[in-house]
Amino acid sequence: MSVLEIRDLHVSVGEGDDAKEILRGVDLTVRSGETHAIMGPNGSGKSTLAYSIAGHPKYTITGGTVTLDGEDVLAMSVDERARAGLFLAMQYPVEVPGVSVSNFLRTAATAIKGEAPKLRTWVKDVKSEMELLEMDPAFAERNVNEGFSGGEKKRHEILQMRLLKPGIAILDETDSGLDVDALRIVSEGVNRSREEGEIGVLLITHYTRILRYIKPDFVHVFVNGKVVEEGGPELAEKLENEGYAAYVKGSQEVASA
Amino acid sequence: MSASDNPTTTGLTTESAVLAGELFGDGVGTQAGPPATPAEGTGVAPGAHSHGGPAPTGSPAERFTSTDPDAFGVPTGREETWRFTPMKRIKPLLDGAESDAHLTWTTDLPEGVELTSVEAGDPLLKGLPEPVDRLAALARQRSGGAAVVRVAKEAQLDRPVTLGLAGTGSDEVVWGQLVVEVGAFAKATVVLDHTGLARYAGGVTVLVGDGAQVSLVSVQDWAPGAVHGGQYDAVVGRDATFKQVVVTLGGDLVRLVSNVQYAGPGGSAELFGVYFSDETQHQEHRLWVDHAVPNCTSNVLYKGALQGEGARTVWIGDVRIRPAATGTETYELNRNLVLTDGARADSVPNLEIETGEIVGAGHASATGRFDDEQLFYLCSRGIDAETARRLVVRGFFTDVVQHIGIDALQDRLMATIDDRLGALPALDDQPVEVA
Ligand SMILES: Nc1ncnc2c1ncn2[C@@H]1O[C@H](COP(=O)(O)OP(=O)(O)O)[C@@H](O)[C@H]1O
Ligand SMILES: [Mg+2]
Numbered sequence: 001m002s003v004l005e006i007r008d009l010h011v012s013v014g015e016g017d018d019a020k021e022i023l024r025g026v027d028l029t030v031r032s033g034e035t036h037a038i039m040g041p042n043g044s045g046k047s048t049l050a051y052s053i054a055g056h057p058k059y060t061i062t063g064g065t066v067t068l069d070g071e072d073v074l075a076m077s078v079d080e081r082a083r084a085g086l087f088l089a090m091q092y093p094v095e096v097p098g099v100s101v102s103n104f105l106r107t108a109a110t111a112i113k114g115e116a117p118k119l120r121t122w123v124k125d126v127k128s129e130m131e132l133l134e135m136d137p138a139f140a141e142r143n144v145n146e147g148f149s150g151g152e153k154k155r156h157e158i159l160q161m162r163l164l165k166p167g168i169a170i171l172d173e174t175d176s177g178l179d180v181d182a183l184r185i186v187s188e189g190v191n192r193s194r195e196e197g198e199i200g201v202l203l204i205t206h207y208t209r210i211l212r213y214i215k216p217d218f219v220h221v222f223v224n225g226k227v228v229e230e231g232g233p234e235l236a237e238k239l240e241n242e243g244y245a246a247y248v249k250g251s252q253e254v255a256s257a
Numbered sequence: 258m259s260a261s262d263n264p265t266t267t268g269l270t271t272e273s274a275v276l277a278g279e280l281f282g283d284g285v286g287t288q289a290g291p292p293a294t295p296a297e298g299t300g301v302a303p304g305a306h307s308h309g310g311p312a313p314t315g316s317p318a319e320r321f322t323s324t325d326p327d328a329f330g331v332p333t334g335r336e337e338t339w340r341f342t343p344m345k346r347i348k349p350l351l352d353g354a355e356s357d358a359h360l361t362w363t364t365d366l367p368e369g370v371e372l373t374s375v376e377a378g379d380p381l382l383k384g385l386p387e388p389v390d391r392l393a394a395l396a397r398q399r400s401g402g403a404a405v406v407r408v409a410k411e412a413q414l415d416r417p418v419t420l421g422l423a424g425t426g427s428d429e430v431v432w433g434q435l436v437v438e439v440g441a442f443a444k445a446t447v448v449l450d451h452t453g454l455a456r457y458a459g460g461v462t463v464l465v466g467d468g469a470q471v472s473l474v475s476v477q478d479w480a481p482g483a484v485h486g487g488q489y490d491a492v493v494g495r496d497a498t499f500k501q502v503v504v505t506l507g508g509d510l511v512r513l514v515s516n517v518q519y520a521g522p523g524g525s526a527e528l529f530g531v532y533f534s535d536e537t538q539h540q541e542h543r544l545w546v547d548h549a550v551p552n553c554t555s556n557v558l559y560k561g562a563l564q565g566e567g568a569r570t571v572w573i574g575d576v577r578i579r580p581a582a583t584g585t586e587t588y589e590l591n592r593n594l595v596l597t598d599g600a601r602a603d604s605v606p607n608l609e610i611e612t613g614e615i616v617g618a619g620h621a622s623a624t625g626r627f628d629d630e631q632l633f634y635l636c637s638r639g640i641d642a643e644t645a646r647r648l649v650v651r652g653f654f655t656d657v658v659q660h661i662g663i664d665a666l667q668d669r670l671m672a673t674i675d676d677r678l679g680a681l682p683a684l685d686d687q688p689v690e691v692a
Pocket of ligand 2: 046047048091172173
């Protein structure tokens, strides 16, 4: 049972005079077994929220708290946060030349579990998860994210989530750039984790499309650095029909696709 | 335009070179070099030779070349080609004292390979691309003849040709010239494995027959104190493939000049390099890829890491696309990872394009510290910062080393690199900052 609590979180980017406040007081609680959709227009600060929770050095926390089961997340290093049970599927996964996927996955699993996973079961787990995500086995020998298509990158992110079994997973626009098949495959991966019960999901998206595959328990509308409205799945339907225009003055943004 | 057309020299369109630099320049620390000024046209085209290998290109060579050391004068260190080199440390080679000193050779020659030698004045030597600087001319002259590795046409070797070249610790300069002649449609990998302590000036010429596939691996795993200068030339035949992997790890000073020319259309050259400079080591790699015939490709990837006070690397990447070289595709990339303060990497890519009818041309150069995004990505999966850095640096090297294609050699080189990284105290001093 994990609880991620975000209270009045303020975050800025840039230094000195260039500093710009992006998050302006975010409040959010995600528990194991719950799926929260965060929906908002481009530039509203969704990725900033995700990166801030994960500890990206580019972002400066200027106020508020983030705790995981009462522990101060903001005091932890990036790797400590992951070992505490947080996972971020990135909107733009990073290429790491010369590091193979299999080496990377095994190093990460060893770090998270505190000991090297038993080779036999590990190889089997990786293989079966890759099969379920319809990834070619040759994938494991490629360098991390290098030359991956958009869809391959996102499958690779979900593969990591499946293998590392986090308490709370933040999925930052995992749906963007995916065709219908890939969207279904990736969503099924997320749903397998949800069915196993113990995961809390923070599903960040610009569009309502993925919510047809992954049913959220809660929907939060995110505009200009904070949550402006909250509700159940019906809120997503409203966004599908009306877009973000009601929340963003003069915006032409449409949520449905 | 056909391969036999004899292109005339035109004014270099240096604007397009600069433009290409802007178009393709990549990221932080990108640096496009000034267009090279060719020496006045005293150069000569590589001549024909009588061994049935590639034919001469007949193209003009603006870069000054000569077999006569004195034609270059004695470098002062202010010349473009010498300005990065520590002249005091290379002086023993440039002094040019005659000597009979040798490296100790340990050879592994698979079936289909012949190792012989030729005397000075042999027609084979007359046909080689000429030296481009005084040191290379000295090596050509002082070595007197050449060792020749011949791979019969259509031979498919069952393992690499390995020449272990070990320094004996003598102060005397070793002069050497090696010719690797690979017949048409043969497939061969040749490994030059330099170890031990030596003062060595060695020329290496690879003649790649039509349709042949040749890999040349040159490992500079010298003992501390070694000085090594050398000119590497490849003449790539019609539809042939040439790959060169240069790995420079040891020695006090290593300065290698690698040139590629194409003897016919359809050739492909890949030049890979990896270097790791520790305290006070000077490692200089200068490349010159000369596209003078149509439909050839070149791809250059050099990566280096530096650590410790006075670690110094120089990478110069010249690519020229001459008017006749339509359909050329070329890309060159140099990346340097500066692991500690007090180290300096120079990187000068230079692309000169004299025809618009090319498939693509680009270059990029970046020198910097660890990539924060890569470290963040690894750490966000629970991997501690120290391990993440090791993975990134190891991966940085593996990326190039894996092109060697010989597992045992790759493992040995990666183990050497691991040892060197192990002695990296500064890693602990560079925490990933958490906001
Ligand atoms: N490093 C940065 N420097 C300056 N502005 C940034 C930086 N990163 C993000 N921003 C700005 O912060 C805002 C929110 O960005 P982001 O969190 O990526 O939004 P979203 O994910 O909702 O599209 C945008 O206006 C973006 O331009
Ligand atoms: Mg975003």
